[in-house]
Amino acid sequence: MPKLVAFFDKTEIVTPEECKAQANTGAPLAAGPTTVSNEQVARLIPHGSGINRYPSGEIFVIFKQPMMVWTSPDKQTFNITLLGTAIEVEATPTSFNWDWGDGQSFETTDPGTPYPNYTVSHAYEVTGDGYVIRLRTSWSARWRIAGQTQWHQVNGTVTTTETSSPFNLYFADSYGTTP
Template sequence: MNDCGGDVPLQPMWAHQRASLDTDVWGPWYQVDAGGCPADVLPVFTAEDFRRLPLAPPTLHVQPDRGWVLVNKETIVTTERTEQTFRTELLGHGIDVVATPDTFTYDFGDGSQDLVTQSPGHSYPDHDTFHVYDELGAVQIALTTTWKGRYRIDGTTQWRDVVGTAETSATSAPFTVEERRSHLVSGLCTDIPTPEDCDGQDGG
C-alpha cells in the first residue's frame, strides 16, 4: 500500500463506453489512471485562491479611546487573534479552509517605524503593544494583518498549508495627540458659576 502521509490512497480508475448511442453494446474496460496519493491527483489551493476568500479584518482597538491621546504617553493598541473558517470549491472538489492571523503591523500615522508583532496585545496595565507620540497633531492608526492558511480537500484527512499569505487592513477613527496640563484651583471646575481660575481649563 502506498504511503500517502495519512491520506487514503486512491484506487485506479477504470471506464468503458457504449459503441454508439443507439446500442446497448459496451466496449471493453480501459484504465483511466493508476490511482495514487490524493496529493498527486487533487488540485492545489494556491495563495491566489486564499486571497480571494472574504477574510474579515480583526478589529483595531485604541486605548484610551476618547478622541485624543496625550503626547509622550503610551497609546495602547490591541486586536484579536481569531481563526476564520471557510467552505469553498476548487475544480469540483469541496474544500475546508482555516485562516489564522500570523503577524500584526501597526502604522501609527506619524512617520515612525511600524510596529510588527505576533501578539494581539493586551489592555492596560498588561499592555505589550503601544506607541508613544512625541509630536502634537491629528493622526490615524492603520493595522495590517497577515494571514496563514491551511486546507483539507473532501475525501482526504490531511491538512495542507497554503504556500503564501493574505492580508487585511483596518484603520482607527482619526484622533489628536494633545498636551494637557493641570494646576491647583480654588474649587471644582464643574461648579456653576465656574471659578475664575478654571478659565480655559478642562478639569480641576
C-alpha cells in the first residue's frame, strides 16, 4: 500500500518499493519542494493591522464631522521552522474593507492617515448605541529560506478581520445656545 508523505501544502505518494530502495541506501528520504501555503500564512498573522479612529472614545456627536479612520500599512514578518528548515515569511496589507456598522462599507488600498490630513472617513447619518467598525484587511505574502535572497510569492491572499470598540452616535443639541 502506498504511503502518503505530506510536505507543507503538497502531498506526494511514495510506494513501498521506493521507500525500501531509498532506505537501503542509508540516505535520508528525499523531501519534496519547500513551499508555504496561504493557509499557513493565515495561522501566522496573529492580528490584523489595527483600527484607529478619530474622534475616539465611546461617544461620537454627529455634527458636520465624519468619523476618521486609519490602520497600519506596515508589513508583518515571521521566522518559523518547517521540517527543520528556517523560513522567513513576510505579509503585506494590500487592501482594506471598512464596514461602518450602518449598512455601508468602503474598500480601498489606502490605509488612511490620522487627523488633520485624513484620507479615509465616513459620515454617519443615524444615531444609535453600540456601533462598531469592522476592518477586513487582505494580505499578500512571500517567503524565503533564511539566509537566501530569493523570495517566493505565496499563492492567493489572506484576510484578517478586526472589530473596533463599540461607540454611540448622537446628534448635537443646540438648545440654550444662540444661533
